[in-house]
Amino acid sequence: MKSLKKRRRVQVIAAAAVALVIAVGLIGYGFRDGINLYRSPTQVAELAPAPDEYFQLGGLVKEGTVVNRDGVEFDFVITDGAAEIPVSYVGRDPRPDLFTEGQGTIAKGYYRNGRFEASDLLAKHDETYMPREVMDTLKETGVYQDPNS
Template sequence: MNPVRRRRLLFVLLALVVAGIATTLIAMALERNVAYLYTPAEVLRGDAKQARFRLGGMVEKGSFAREAGSLTSHFRVTDGDAQLTVRYGKILPDLFREGQAVVATGTMQDGVFVAEDVLAKHDEAYMPKEVADKMGKAHQKHDVPAAPAGSTN
């Protein structure tokens, strides 16, 4: 093999190796920043395998409390089937209210969801589509259709 061809081949191989390493690093960075959305029932069932994830549902009425002399607040998020206590140590969004949809990003610690970020919506009739879909699927699993009248099953 002549030296020019050998140099070209080495250059192409080196470019492929560099491209492969760059692709791997980008994929790893993106995977670390992905936070999947789970409902309280899914979290309590153990479906949330990642350390950091998003929790979506409704803020349960009468569940909000703030620690005296600090910004830390506690509230429960429900999907209608299960409730999960959330602790948040920053200022809550102005639109945060009991009975409204909320999406919190954080981690589980000793059975409590410790939120790093909380998002709330302005209209109590609005729920993020992703949360509504997950809550609807959870309820469908529990609803068993009744047999039609007159059936022999």
């Protein structure tokens, strides 16, 4: 009788261990594309990431640098006041309506051959909004100006 209880206990513990391993595996699989590191132009200029590393680059769109190409593709420069990174937007969606020169933006993509290849762009969603990461970066370099002042 006791051996049946021991066997059941071992089976329950084994089943729980298998369930835990599966859960950890599924969580890891789900996060593999969901964790994107944010970098400023200065950080990218100081230490270039690997060409296969997907990350977010944020800063201000430099005045006079937006150049249209075929379809929805275009080029521009992101700056934080201390460094500038050329960006090529190669995504499928049209440019966001509030994407303009001199405004904050976050581009998602890869840094390859001295150029950031953006597949997604995040622009402000109203006239005064600035992404927190971009605002922090601009404050560090002394470029940030409060729009309410």
